[in-house]
Amino acid sequence: MIILNIKANRKKGLALCFMASLIALSACSSGANTPASGSSNNGTSGEQNSGGNESGSKVITVSVVTSNRFLELAKEKYEAANPGVKIELKQSYVPPQQQAGSMTMYAFGYDPVAVEKHVATVNAELMNGNASDLIMVDTLAYAKYADKKLLANLQAYMNKEKGFNEEDYYMNIFDALKYKDGLYAIAPNVVTNQWFGNTDRIKDLKLDPNSWTWAQFSEKLGELAKKGGDPIMGYTPPEMLLSDRIGENLEQYINWNEKKAGFDTPEFIALLNEIKAYFDNKIIQEPQQTAGGVGKAIKMGESMKMKEAFINLKLQRFDSLNFGQMVFEKPELFVPPTEDGSKGSSFTAGMLLAMNEKSKNKDGAWDFLQFLLSEEMQTAPDLGGLPVNKKAAESQIDAMTKAGENPLTPELAEKAKEIVPKMQRFGGIEPKINDIVKEETALFFKGEKSAEDVVKSLQNKVTLYMEE
Template sequence: MLNVKYIGKKGLALCFLAFAIALSACSSGASTPTSGSADNSPSGEQGSDGKKSGSNVITISVVTSNRFLELAKKKYEAANPGVTIELKPSYIAPKPKDGAMTPTRASGYDPAAVEKHVATVNAELMNGNASDLIMVDTLAYTKYADKKLLVDLQAYMNKEKDFNENNYYMNIFDALKYKKGLYAITPSVVADIWFGNSDRIKDLKLDPNSWTWNQFSQKLGDLAKKGGDPVVEYTPPEYFTSKRVSENIDKFMKLDEKKANFKSPEFTSLLNEIKSYYDKKILQEPKSNGNKGMTSGGSAGFKEAFINLKLQNFDSLSFGKRLFANPQVFMPPTENGSKGNSFNVGMLLAMNEKSKNKDRAWDFLKFLLSEKMQSERDLGGLPVNKKTAEAQISTLETAGENKLSPDEVGKAKEIMPQLKRYGGMEPKINDIVMEETGLFFKGEKTAEDVAKTLQNRVTLYMEE
């Protein structure tokens, strides 16, 4: 749960290492045979004047453009002469002055970009002139679904003869459903992974495939009592809370009923539980750089018991070797009795119900899910196409500097099928959660007061 707001020297080292995770996707060499729906899709037609007709132009509204969509546009147009993919960004970041580097963000979009995209898409949908496809991961898209403004893509999957559900991790799409309808799909997902320092946790007897937040609190609390090095890489409590809320969003919000459930014993209990992690010093703000440099084994020599990072490509499962001398890969902790792990998305795309170009738009969505595009290094997450994922894991078993150990290969094969809960939370609601819970952790509000305020603010927002 790395956050650049609280970097320090050690955090900066982690940032560089995390950056290495992203770069490793570009050097893994994992690939699969290329195939995709575009090869069989209808070719574009031209009018008598030789210009492309409107029906051959697929418009896509995006927050800002990204390399994966730009590459997909290029490849799809090449495979479908006469068809044009038009990316319509709502926001173009201003160019830095005087040769300065463009600032980057640790996660998500620039708030200005999100605000502009929300305003643009709202206006276009209400005016009936929205794009064929719309990027909706920053939008309250369930509200659009309720207003019959988005297409249920499950219907397309059901009627499509060459769409074989066995080729995809359908648990991902099932987790994205709203009122039994699939109103947005994603080409890729991002999962949480925990790297354990075996030298510090060997006596805790934790199951790396199945451990709970109760064990996190109790066993890591016991470890913290011994003092010395930090136990878990620091994350500000409001960010930690936001993560826990989002991965259990169904417990605190009923989107289909437009109801919030923050004013509940479950939520106040969660706040007090998370506060106890900091009181016990399982998580504590770093005071000095605990990293003592590279060890003889080639690791960075971090002293924490656990470090949690986002997994965007399978070869990054070998990343633990860069952190600890004796690393162990752990699945994320879960609630008692919870089923499956949560995930976030690289992006979510929905189809405009009023589009006159639905069949072509669907064909492009299929292309994004094809082995041809899922194998691209710019995918921005773990592929939802099974054949692609299996081929990448198979490649990493035998070749490359990021070769996975047998244990890491086992984890790689388990990750995708276990992702059964969508952990995305609308940016506006996320901001409200962090703002209000931050007051609790500062001691300015009680858990009950925070729960009451959250209940009112989120309910008002959902009813807008």
């Protein structure tokens, strides 16, 4: 049984969406075809890997920030199904906890030290010509590498001759990841936002749970906040809200094609002021601390009876949709608001994997990459995100409706089936740029610099980074 400990004296920035993520039991360290028994043996034929071992096994190398349970399981299963092939997971950074024999789990993102180490390691290996066959690139500005012809265009491998059947996957995910009409990274798992509305608080607001705007959010919830009383939104720090908003319209702010940033605009200044107004108008408030910080243990299925109008959830597993039943007596599932009320949502990747253009074992690397996308691996509990394989998603949802404890209701199951197909935009901000944005805009949210001064500095720093 899953236990959720809620402590009132948690650090600022630890939002309810973080607590919900614990329910999701993401086992990834970030920040996820035919089954293995039928996997082809491309790794033992065709192009040869430059690596190998003394036993003569073919080696497929995978460069990762830190390893995780999903990749370790994939390695074990793939090697068992493909005698003579070894998967080598090359970690750029080994956390101290892992050195001691345990796995490290982060709710969102990687340890910054791990990111810095991975970037340095991958850069050095690519320059020296000894990079891995597959490279984890969710912490890298992989568009830069694609421009330098260092990453393979995976579009060339996505055909039936290479074992890839488009009908098996949510191709909207792959399409959203394209860069300059090419596909240079694939996401085995995806994460998106979902909101839970408290029907008792919002029934008179006349909001469409399938299509609403940030303007409606500001207006309707602002009116609710003026009445005082219970909090309106579960606390989310301004930098997290800003990151989500940028991710919704990433192409507006980051144009890798032209190496241009788009932060020095009246629209972005308006966005900063809008987010600040959420806090000024008490739509979002920092949680009150209680003496001693005594927490309460909440079991899955036990009602928390919260009074907020909305709670934001980073959805990493379909059964986390039951979180609404925990927080509110009468919950309603909402898609996040958007700028124009469009029905397409944004997503981030639990992990992104790219293929080294100079790999001498591309066929083997592609075969392992396909295995990560297989129904067998996509249904693994340790996936660490929502599956991109249709059959895997459908079987997961079906199993959750028949669960003996806290099953998905038929209504939630139908909504779960609609979540991944509606993802239209990749909202993953390259970590270095995200760090720059957070550092610069924090000065505005703290009242130390004007929005105009912040965007000038932000624009210059991001532009310089993109032009490197």
